[in-house]
Amino acid sequence: MSKPKVGVFGFTGCGGCQLEILNLEDQLLDLVSAVDIVHFREAITEYSDDYDIALVEGSVTTKHGVERIEKIGDIAKIIVAVGACACTGGLNCLKNLYGLEKAKDLVYGDKKDWIDTIETKPIDKYVKVDYMARGCPPNRFEIVDVIRSLILGRKPEIPNYPVCVECKRNGNTCVYELGMTCLGPITRAGCDSRCPNSVSGCEGCRGIIDNPNVNAQKDVLEEYGLTVEDIMENFNLYNACKKIEQK
Amino acid sequence: MANTFSIEEENVSRVEGHGDLVLDVKNKKIEKLQFRIPESPRFFEAMLVGRKWDTPSHITSRICGICSVAHTYASIKATEAAMGINNINDQILKLRKLIFHHECVQSNVLHVYFLAAPDFFGVGSAISLVDSHPEVVNIALRVKKMANDMVRIIGGRAVHPIRTVVGGFTKLPTIQEMHQMKEMLQAAYPDLENSLEVLKTLDIPDFERETEYISISDPVDYALYDGNIKSTDGWEIDDQDYLDKINEKVVKHSTGKHSWASRDAYLVGALARFNNNYDQLSDNAKQYAEELGLKPLNYNPFMNNIAQFVEIVHSVDDSIKLIDELLEEGLDEDKAIVDVKPKAGRGVGVVEAPRGLLIHDYTYDDEGKVEKANLIIPTNQNYANIEKDLEEMVPQIIDKSEDEIKLACEMLIRAYDPCISCSTHFLNVKLVNK
Amino acid sequence: MTIEAKEKEKDSIYKPFIATIKGIKELSSTEKQFDIQIDDKETREAFNFKPGQFVELTVFGLGEAPFSIPSSPNNKDYFELCIRNVGNVSGALHKMKEGDKVGIRGPFGKGHFPYEEMKDNNVVIVAGGLGMAPVRSLIKYVLENRDDYKRVIIIYGSINPDYLLYKDELEEWQKRDDVEVRLTVDEPCEGWQGEVGVCTNLIPGIDCPVDESYVVVCGPPVMYKFVIKELEKKCFKPEKVFLSLERRMECGVGKCNHCHIGDKMTCVDGPVFSLWEIRNLKEAI
Amino acid sequence: MQYKILKKNKYQDFVKGLIEDYNFIGPTKKDKSVHDFVPLNSIEELDTNYLKTTIPPAKKILFPPNEKLIEYEIGDEIKVKPVIESSETVLFGINAWDINGMNFLDKFFSKDFVDENYWDKRDKLTVIGMDTEPTENNFALSMDTEYATDGFDLYLHDLGDRYFVRVNTPKGNELVEKYVDFDDASENDFKDFDKYMDDYRAQFSNKVNIKSFYDNFEMIYNDEEFWKKIAKNCFSCGSCNLVCPTCFCFNVKDDLKLDLKTGEKTREWDSCMIPEYGLVAGGHNFRPNKENRLKQRYRCKLKTYFDKFGQYACVGCGRCIEACLAKINIAEDINSVKKEVNV
């Protein structure tokens, strides 16, 4: 097995995903020896344009970003989107909700013309994404799983079942019982139900499963005296770029 | 020897750049010096408008993965101030201070060992350090893991904590976890001692420029979570009144805004905290500072790395103290969170992020939705000061080779710890002789 | 107690034994044959399987998957597997070379082809595509004990001639006068001599007395419904029709439950069921 | 079976003794709505007066949500080692239906092949039962599981001023003799116990007609409208399976560490309500829609294992009813079959 060359790239985001890679702690040294990291701004100075696998963090929000992601698309054999911003557009999409001009006005006032910004999009709007390690931040073990799978030549196992499954395996009390709302029933698992583990409702940072039962979710909300608006506020945090089809 | 040259990042628009330096020298005179941040603007101030009071802390946490705890708390404190919540109990406060310490440690470790150390050892990156100085890498990984685990236990995860919410915590650590944390902290001492020996051998550039240092300050604690805003220029104000002193402007060459207070620029971060709050450091931390030749007031920006290390020592000491107190008082799940009733009002939250003063300022409407938000982030505050330092330093070393000048500039900027992304990659600058 | 005795491992039904790939042969563009020899001699000798049974094969690091054994139970030295490249485990296997190691558990499946019971009867085999793999073991056995059985009819269909497995053996069988082989493909190529169409079409032409005939069926999930309809039209006895079924399996030993069909588990109760059993099994086909 | 009496004033010493000597797992308050079974170090943490636990204690201990099955090492040879870990443990305060759930798992994990990962832990488990108040969704009485006749070592019934103790095994007897003096049960005690059981049974208000469901299941099997209606709001989230004391489905994962040398296989709880459950290579899914899956779940719970073991794979604990956000209610569904069929 020859070592795959890996590049880690950051677009608009908080750097948390790359940090989660550095947070691998016990496994970091194994990672460094299992692959050749040829490009990783957050950790190394050297860089190269010769890589097989691109791990991409962040969403595309500038014209310059579009050029860069397209270049990565030309070079990399496999592209892995890492984190909510890259996979679904994440929090950055909130900007779209306000409209570009209004957002620029609010932050930069009369100096707004100096700013290069376009509508926020996840990277798969520009390049073919092979795998996604979702979440904000992504589960670092899932990142390892994706990398390891790519080394071994297998398909990473990324669940398509809802967070409730993991939540129950962890023996949590459902937060609805505690009077909170939760997007767990329609959000893709893989985070080990981190938020419910901490007695907080899931905010849907990993995106929606393939076949969500949206109508049932509405019924549940009604049952607990809540409205769709309540949950949309949460839903929009990470999924403003995606519209749920109302089935 | 170069009398006339320009240093400019290659193809700013194509290579990803979070920060870069434009330096144009003609006949030993600086024609143009700009430190710029072409980072994609993220519009957090706009994103916050209209959000319900319990979401800003989750949103602003995503401004920066490395200072997510600091943003979370600047936000929470702003909201709590706006809602008039003044009954945050001791247990919550102590846990907040505890988690704060360890974000600071997480970040300082990363900065001292992974970003600055490779420079001092003359290797290209932390990955090269694995081969050249494995012992240093192992220490760093261990201390970092300790800090990460602390944040995980208290906050629910190492980046973007979950349990930290307006009013308190959604869940407390267990007694068993408290003991576990204490053990982890105690186990860190040998690594700190070994680090001290390594750090003593470093050759720290001798450059000083007198400037203003601003941080928060508290009579008892080495302030990270709470305090007044204090300056080495002799003023101290209540955090809610930050606008009386701190000013911001948009500059054309950068998406980061520039700030000033009593003079044209000021510095925030570990060294500012050290200079303002030396007295509140633990004895052990003072001892380490002395051995490393760091005394207040220190005007050498390169010493920021040393101040960061001294802070790690203090954080470990103070955390053990906090845990002992919490264990003595016993943890009470019923007091994990206080009630919050949304109301209209304005509130300011000021904390120390690892890289310096961080201010969130929110105005809420009657329904508890954000009407207006203003965020002042540490990296931005330092830009102006970085430019001033470079303006002074470059002429002093102008006779050295271009590579040496370049490296010195990079190291200086890195010493400020602007943010990890800019502090490493910034280095790929291209030199064009004119 | 000696240390060895203390450390003697508890039996685990999940522990595979190690085996070596002794030979690899390409059967079609998507299937390869692997000759697998169990490393430990004692285990190898104790490894007795019946036609229709399967093993769980582990490629370490990639996972485990069930595969039927297509070779003759009379070969004690090694057994064969015929594997289609569809995913993780099978894909990794296709990249392996002779001498590589895999893990094996099994043989599994109480439900196998009733080769004893079939004696003195006609044997009709209906296979589609990869369905040839499980039934080949039976064919091999029957041909090795040819005198015990009456007529042997093999109906085998696939998408196109390239996808027909074991082509050389098919040819050999076609040459024999004690085996009747009928091949059919959906998409013939030039020079194709056999039939065209799905293998169901050939069932009406089966001309042996139903009382004295056993039918064995194996193929892709969609095939069963149509084949059974045709067999029922011809009044084959449901207790003498046997089908090998495929389900998802994670354990092979009746614990993970993924292979449940109604009240039966494919792995322990099957994978071979009589039509009699299946008719009362909702969801089977 | 022997019958003994434990005076209330000796109860504390008895429990303290157990906590001292054993890995002791008992119920403790977790939050405002549920209890959880965890290892306890002191009697103060123990609270046997609980209404519900999210995850059934026996299943959690004997068949944990994640469990290592084998470890391996790849080198010149491949070394494989089974991982079977257990220690002497006391499970204290488990109620009758959860014991009966465990009895089901006992049968299941020894049928056809003996699962040592389960049995090794089971052999080392000392079970001390106690009755708890049924929730409104509990229909254990209808399922004949409100009383345990087997599967425990000791069972403590609270008669107010004393415990009526059933001693079921020699191991139980050892404990009875070890810490404090137990008295022999008198005729009077038996009378009080009978009365106690009558009162206890009267607390179960949720009744189901399981017999009718069993008899009619095949008849409604093809009634698609019926299944569509009851499965309409299903999220396919598997919560019902994961909280059930008798569900046993799992997936097996193969994890090779990043060093690419050592690895392990683990199993984790799966659920037959998740769409991927029946998916095979080639993309064919044997149970593609939620009504199919629900139907299969009910078959497995309420028919298959009655035929195989003479015991339903449902003990009527009502956990799945409480866990289901879509309000799918197995008790109501059992009863609705009768109505449907009668029409």
Ligand SMILES: Cc1cc2nc3c(=O)[nH]c(=O)nc-3n(C[C@H](O)[C@H](O)[C@H](O)COP(=O)(O)OP(=O)(O)OC[C@H]3O[C@@H](n4cnc5c(N)ncnc54)[C@H](O)[C@@H]3O)c2cc1C
């Ligand atoms: C009794 C039996 C006998 C079989 N005999 C043969 C044979 O002789 N030759 C042959 O090529 N194939 C045979 N199969 C099919 C074979 O098991 C699958 O092709 C194999 O599991 C695919 O594994 P994989 O890791 O390569 O694919 P994966 O990457 O695991 O899977 C691809 C797809 O298959 C599904 N899947 C996952 N695990 C299983 C599983 N254990 N079984 C089925 N689907 C699964 C996944 O959901 C996914 O959609 C048999 C299956 C059974 C049940």
Ligand code: SF4
């Ligand atoms: S807390 Fe959320 S994820 Fe957990 S069971 Fe309830 S709805 Fe599902």
Ligand code: SF4
């Ligand atoms: S529980 Fe939800 S919000 Fe929390 S990490 Fe998981 S997917 Fe993201």
Ligand code: SF4
């Ligand atoms: S099916 Fe529901 S009621 Fe029956 S045992 Fe399982 S969780 Fe309890």
